[in-house]
Amino acid sequence: MAEMLGVVQEVQDSKRMVLNMGPQHPSTHGVLRVILELDGETVLNAEPVVGYLHRGIEKLAEDRTYHQVIPLPDRMDYLAPLSNNLAYVLAVEKLFGIEPPERAKVIRVMLTELTRIGSHLIWLGTHAMDIGAATVFLYTFREREVTYELLEMVAGVRMHQSYFRIGGLRQDLPEGFLDRLKAFIDVFPKKMEEYEGLLTNNKIWRERTEGVGVLSAEDAIALGVTGPVLRGSGVKWDIRKAYPYSGYDEYDFDVPVGENGDIFSRYLVRLEEMRQSREIIKQAIERLPEGPINALPGKMNFPDIDEVRGDNRNIEALIHQFKLVIEGMRPPKGEVYHSVEAPKGELGFYIVSDGSPNPFRLRIRVPSLHNLAALPLMSRGHKIADMVSIIGSIDIVLGEVDK
């Protein structure tokens, strides 16, 4: 077992050298420390050491009401904040037994897929840059800037939007948003051709990514790996298909699967996922219904903002809002687990409730932690230079790994 997860012992041996990679390193995508056991340039073993970005989100959540927790998950996977937002909000809605209205569900899908595109764009840019293809980085960040602008239009914030709330959304889409979103997805296929044109049939790219960092399907399942890494190893598993949420079963999209479990397979899987996300956004725009964006107010959710301090002001709504903000909502006692297909894999929230307004235990199942645990298996026998490509291909975010 220790071999599977890589434990590097101090060795006094002229052939083996123990070196540290990180936590301060431009290519580890955050504060990740990998203890490498080397024979010359060949990696004999690699042990990831995590915790340099541990912020105690699970502990903080116990001290806050369910609404006050909402900004915390955003900051875990900071490259796809709405995805974490969605996962938390869905888990709380499951606990309370609330169902958001149709319009909110469609907007959630639309924006989460936009976030997935944004996250994969960063992955592609940084991964390619680590291997040496710096131009791709500039191209993908050009597109990601557009996603930032779109999300800023909706939520007022470029990152950490906290736009999804318990029971629905913070506010409705602004005028002109859908047109700009349509313009973005119309242009996107051409941009993808640019990235592919630079990488997919590039001999250097192929030599550096094919056959490197192989993870078998069996090992992936044994280690709890999910997301594009699992799919790159040939396992067709996507939470959006297995346990559909937010209306995903009504959209027509494919789940791409790789063949060889190497870096190149994972690369192809994520590229195809970007195309599929674009398809989903297109369908979401077409089927966006009119209607309310928040579940009907009750003991559990906030009244319409218009009634609290807008045109339809009334004192009952104000009291309702005040009580909910100060005292919080009281869910039933029990425990729930709900997960979503985040860009990195399966992100799940396990909430234990004792009936009080604060979560008794908020447990976050993060995909990057498992995916990172597979690093030793993937990197044995390769060179130091391959470590960088392998870490990039797993697509980890240390904010998520360390919580």
Added chain:
Amino acid sequence: MIDIVNAIRERWQDAVLETREFRDETTVVLSAESILDVAGYLKESGFTFLVDLCGVDLGVGEDPRFQVVYLVRNMDTTEQLRLVVNLGAENPEVATVSSVWPTANWHEREAYDMFGIRFRNHPYLKRLYLAPDFPGHPLRKDYPVEGYEE
């Protein structure tokens, strides 16, 4: 879902202490001694994917005080089952399941790190997130959210 729980009951009479269902999720409370056997049986029956393993602190003075929660999944049938093991406040300890599901390795390290729950026969039970000389176990209920150390 009920089938597998009944199957477990038949094979180990004293293992299943309680079952409950909430929001379409099945939770089974098992005795601490039986977890390794039940884990092996579940894995053979198709529950090859361990989704999550975590600790829960029910509060100072509670008996049982600690819980270890396992969420397992059968990827072919998409069934999910939650197993709960209750542990006492003094020296909470349970057998490791990392020999059945290697996923558990890091999660058990995290549970040890945050709660102080020990896992028998774990190949490398060291703290996962915090520094090796960190005093205390932060997710315990008697560990404050903020403050200065005396």
